[in-house]
Amino acid sequence: xxxxxxxxxxxxxxxxxxxxxxxxxxxxxxxxxxxxxxxxxxxxxxxxxxxxxxxxxxxxxxxxxxxxxxxxxxxxxxxxxxxxxxxxxxxxxxxxxxxxxxxxxxxxxxxxxxxxxxxxxxxxxxxxxxxxxxxxxxxxxxxxxxxxxxxxxxxxxxxxxxxxxxxxxxxxxxxxxxxxxxxxxxxxxxxxxxxxxxxxxxxxxxxxxxxxxxxxxxxxxxxxxxxxxxxxxxx
Amino acid sequence: xxxxxxxxxxxxxxxxxxxxxxxxxxxxxxxxxxxxxxxxxxxxxxxxxxxxxxxxxxxxxxxxxxxxxxxxxxxxxxxxxxxxxxxxxxxxxxxxxxxxxxxxxxxxxxxxxxxxxxxxxxxxxxxxxxxxxxxxxxxxxxxxxxxxxxxxxxxxxxxxxxxxxxxxxxxxxxxxxxxxxxxxxxxxxxxxxxxxxxxxxxxxxxxxxxxxxxxxxxxxxxxxxxxxxxxxxxxxxxxxxxxxxxxxxxxxxxxxxxxxxxxxxxxxxxxxxxxxxxxxxxxxxxx
Numbered sequence: 001x002x003x004x005x006x007x008x009x010x011x012x013x014x015x016x017x018x019x020x021x022x023x024x025x026x027x028x029x030x031x032x033x034x035x036x037x038x039x040x041x042x043x044x045x046x047x048x049x050x051x052x053x054x055x056x057x058x059x060x061x062x063x064x065x066x067x068x069x070x071x072x073x074x075x076x077x078x079x080x081x082x083x084x085x086x087x088x089x090x091x092x093x094x095x096x097x098x099x100x101x102x103x104x105x106x107x108x109x110x111x112x113x114x115x116x117x118x119x120x121x122x123x124x125x126x127x128x129x130x131x132x133x134x135x136x137x138x139x140x141x142x143x144x145x146x147x148x149x150x151x152x153x154x155x156x157x158x159x160x161x162x163x164x165x166x167x168x169x170x171x172x173x174x175x176x177x178x179x180x181x182x183x184x185x186x187x188x189x190x191x192x193x194x195x196x197x198x199x200x201x202x203x204x205x206x207x208x209x210x211x212x213x214x215x216x217x218x219x220x221x222x223x224x225x226x227x228x229x230x231x232x233x234x235x
Numbered sequence: 236x237x238x239x240x241x242x243x244x245x246x247x248x249x250x251x252x253x254x255x256x257x258x259x260x261x262x263x264x265x266x267x268x269x270x271x272x273x274x275x276x277x278x279x280x281x282x283x284x285x286x287x288x289x290x291x292x293x294x295x296x297x298x299x300x301x302x303x304x305x306x307x308x309x310x311x312x313x314x315x316x317x318x319x320x321x322x323x324x325x326x327x328x329x330x331x332x333x334x335x336x337x338x339x340x341x342x343x344x345x346x347x348x349x350x351x352x353x354x355x356x357x358x359x360x361x362x363x364x365x366x367x368x369x370x371x372x373x374x375x376x377x378x379x380x381x382x383x384x385x386x387x388x389x390x391x392x393x394x395x396x397x398x399x400x401x402x403x404x405x406x407x408x409x410x411x412x413x414x415x416x417x418x419x420x421x422x423x424x425x426x427x428x429x430x431x432x433x434x435x436x437x438x439x440x441x442x443x444x445x446x447x448x449x450x451x452x453x454x455x456x457x458x459x460x461x462x463x464x465x466x467x468x469x470x471x472x473x474x475x476x477x478x479x480x481x482x483x484x485x486x487x488x489x490x491x492x493x494x495x496x497x498x499x500x501x502x503x504x505x506x507x508x509x510x511x512x513x514x515x516x517x518x519x520x521x522x
Contacts, residue, residue: 051414077416089411091404101397102404103415148415 003062004029004156004186005050010059012049019045021210023059027156027203032178032187034201034218036194036232042210043190044086047158050188051083052076064155078105082149082185086160088141092134096125096144099133103148111151118147121177139170146177156186163193175200194234198222206231237369242487248375250483251382252444255437256456257463257475258389259430264461265470266406267423269318270325272332274434275457276339277313281306281435282448283347286354295357295443302439303432309339310431314424336454343450351449354442378440385433386476393472402426406470434460462501466508468515477516478508 005027012020020042027033035043048054050061052073061069068076077083091099104111119126122143128136133144142162149157162178163171171193178187178200191197197204198218205215208231221227228234256278263271281302289298317335321327355361356374364371393399405412405419412419441456442448463482467474482501490497508515 053410053414072418073410073413074416074418077414083414085411085414089408089414091407091411093407094400094404098400098404102400102412102417105416152416 002029003027004064005033005188006060006062007046007050008060008062010046010049010056010061012045012054012056014045014054019054019210020049020056022212023049023207023210024212025205025215027186027188029155029186030182031202032182032189032200034197034204035188035190035207036197036204036221037207037213038231038233039192041207043207044160045210046207047083047085047160047188047190050076050158051081080153080155082152082154082157084142084145084149084157084159084162086164086190088145090133090136090141090144092132094133095130096133096136097129099144099148100151103151105152110153114151114153118151121180122147139166139173142166142170142174143177146174146181150181150185154185156188157181158188158190160190161192162189163191163196171196194228194232237367238491240369241371242491243484244371244375244379246484246487247480248378248444248483249486250480251378252437252441253456253459253463253482254382254476254479255385255440256434256460257467257479258385258472259433259437260457260460260464261467261470261472261475262426262430262433265464265468265475266402267426268406269322269427270328270332271313271318271430272329272457273313273317273335273339274332274430274460275453275455276336277306277309277431277434277453278438278441278456279343279448279450279453280309280339280438281432282438282442282452283343283352285435285439286352286442286448287347289354289357289439295360299436299439302435306432306435307428309435310428311424313431314427318427336457340450340453349450351447353447354445356443360443374443378444381440382476382479386472389472398422459501462505466505466515468517471515471517474515474517 003026007023007025010020010023023042023046025046035046037043045054049056052071056069060067063079063081066079068079091102094102100115124140125143125147128140133141136144146159159178162174166174175196181187189197189201201218203216204218204221206213213231214227260274263269263274284305285298285302288301289295292298313335317331321331360374360377362373364373393402401412401417401422405422409419459482463475463478466481467478482504485500485504486497489500
């Protein structure tokens with residue numbers, strides 16, 4: 001399977017802090033690639049660096065065969081990457097409908113069909129269509145954030161901690177949605193919840209102190225108790 | 236009764252002129268969170284370029300168009316050269332825009348001369364209607380109509396169009412707007428240019444109302460504009476309209492009934508609102 005996203009020796013600073021000190025990462029087309037690591041390891045910064053929100057100071061990022069390392073965030077988004085940030089980034093004073101309208105780049109038949117499909121996937125969004133984003137529950141906000149990233153013809157979705165702060169029953173729903181979205185797009189997932197990550201992930205990349213430690217098939221990590229204990233504190 | 240109507244019309248007309256200036260500030264200061272003290276400079280440049288074009292072409296409409304174009308061009312230059320490097324830093328914004336305000340003001344004297352320039356109301360808007368003992372000045376009614384019409388257009392654009400939606404989203408979360416594929420810097424440049432054009436239009440419409448334009452008028456009216464934005468609530472057009480009308484009416488009535496307080500009336504109004512409703516009459520939440 002071909003790589004849709006490749007990071008080579010990526011380094012990123014936030015102010016004077018050297019957060020990413022050498023990230024190598026590959027995401028294959030049609031798969032869910034999971035970034036794992038402890039708190040503060042650099043997972044979120046890796047996603048932000050891919051999106052150009054905290055640009056890389058060294059290394060290269062290739063998406064779909066194109067170098068996107070120095071591109072502006074809006075150009076990266078327009079090249080086909082959807083982003084769901086950790087805090088969901090919902091426009092709290094806009095309704096669900098308006099949040100979707102801002103996200104939709106062109107109101108073509110295909111996009112509107114995709115929106116209809118998304119509303120079947122997330123019926124709560126249809127139910128609260130005219131409700132302000134800020135008044136949704138945590139799970140509904142997560143669904144709206146994923147719907148916004150997914151509504152355009154994105155070839156890759158970057159999803160940061162989708163299970164964070166959600167009740168187990170809601171996490172189940174989110175997992176089902178990601179599994180469904182996987183049929184249409186590639187996904188890079190940052191997730192602390194190993195149970196969830198191991199169920200939906202195809203491959204993993206372990207990050208520690210801003211560096212890539214190991215990567216491979218998810219099944220290998222599931223079976224490697226020592227690796228899980230050392231870098232994830234579980235097992 | 237005639238006196239009350241006359242004072243109300245005067246107050247409304249003044250309020251609408253302040254609204255035109257404050258509407259631009261609502262976009263730039265209220266929505267984009269940029270403290271642009273050069274706004275008065277854009278106002279006065281709109282007034283001068285419009286007035287000189289009006290005198291040269293003998294067409295008030297052409298004067299208005301040139302004033303708006305001047306506002307757009309100056310808005311572009313101001314955002315690119317002055318504002319862009321200091322986004323997010325209020326102290327630097329105050330210093331650099333105050334400096335630029337002085338440059339714009341002095342440049343007026345260099346280009347158009349140091350003395351005030353008298354301006355006449357165009358013939359088709361000159362004169363008044365007489366209804367019994369009541370005299371209604373046509374140009375004041377024109378200002379009131381233009382003010383309400385502009386409010387309607389701005390309200391429609393901001394609340395009923397995609398670009399308005401993008402601006403509101405960008406104000407709430409710039410980063411997320413970019414991550415959704417929107418070049419928010421370009422959007423904000425356009426918003427800034429529109430704000431500057433509104434200031435320039437305000438300056439041009441103010442000119443025949445006050446009968447004279449002078450270089451220092453920008454700073455005087457800019458302060459009124461800031462007062463109106465604060466009273467109305469940051470980023471709210473409804474708030475700015477209501478506050479501008481309040482300021483206009485208060486000035487008009489106080490000047491007649493309590494003349495010694497007329498200078499302080501705006502400060503009293505702002506202080507009262509800040510004490511009882513610090514967020515302003517209307518609020519636009521960010522985030």
